[in-house]
Amino acid sequence: MKKWLSLLMMSMLVVGMLAACGTSDDSANGSAGEGGKTEGEKVLTMGTSADYPPFEYIDTAKSEDIIGFDVDLAKAIAKELGYEVKVQDIDFNGLIPAIQAGKVDFVLAGMTPTEERKKNVDFSDIYYTAKHMIVTPKDSGIKTVEDLKGKTVGVQVGSIQEGKAEELKKTVDFKVENRNRIPELVQEMKSGRFDAAIIEDTVAKGFFEKEKELTGFNISDASADEAGSAIAFPKESKLTKDFNRVLNEMKENGELEKLIVKWFGGEQ
Known part of the structure; x- marks a missing residue:
């Protein structure tokens, strides 16, 4: 009986070890998504410069969380696409290098899609225009x-x-x-x-x-679109098309206007 129990325990131990190895292999072989994360995680990292209220800032009297129009917009689009958003605070001039280095999946920071920036990143459609x-x-x-x-x-x-x-x-x-x-x-x-x-x-x-x-x-400016803001992505990112689709749906169904009213107090 003791010999039979020992064999049974050894068999269970071997099975457990094989199962653990199988799990480890499955995880290691998981396909990487945007920003080096596995697709199963469904989390996108947003780069921003949290010194730009009401687009993105920290209300230290309430919490250390980054809030604002851009944050709400990112979360609304990502939710529609089945993602969660993690926000990372970076100095503005470091945002595009962060995209290029793969540290963030996209940037939402009131950024204007200039021709110079387009050489390094792709942009969504304009989502807000200011002066x-x-x-x-x-x-x-x-x-x-x-x-x-x-x-x-x-x-x-x-x-x-x-x-x-x-x-x-x-x-x-x-x-x-x-x-x-x-x-x-x-x-x-x-x-x-x-x-x-x-x-x-x-x-x-x-x-x-x-x-x-x-x-x-x-400042009087003949170019009304010059200060338009857009979302920045790595070159050839599949997210650009996906974000544009949801962004334009939000323009059509009034959801974008609701965010504008919430953060800016009225229509542009």
Whole structure:
């Protein structure tokens, strides 16, 4: 009887070891999806720069979670496609390198699809269009672009506003300095190191609610689409087509407009 029990236990142990090995092999041989994850995980990593309210930011008074219009949009699209979203905070000028390095599956960060960026990543259709704004302290005396002559103007590194500043410099002589994050631009103006900054109007208006000493005016621009925002993907990513399909469905059924009203307070 003891010999029979020993043989039975040995058989069960062998079967268990074989089952474990089989499970390990199945996992190792699983096909990798976007961002190096197995397809079974169904999680996408979104890269963003969480300094850009109301697009993406952290309300530290409530939690350490990244929230905002772009985050809600990403989650809505991903849910329709059967994915969950993990949000990763990265300095704006590091977002495209993060895509190229495979660290994120897509970027949603109020990014404009410029021709230069299109050389490195693919973009979705435009999902939101805003305007450039010159932001200044209320007592600066700066009322027009021409008033920037001889001044120091701040912009975010790698942003479309950085390019806009260089364009404006062709007709008005001023100094351009850049910083990684929008709050840094605001702080430099408050400390007197910057006379003005160029910030997207929707984002600037969000700062005006807290920074009462700041004001601003929109830059007249013949190119209405210049500051349009789109979602960035790795070159040839299958997600581009999938996200575009859901994005356009949201435009048609009113879901995108609901998010715009929630985060920006009204229609564009």
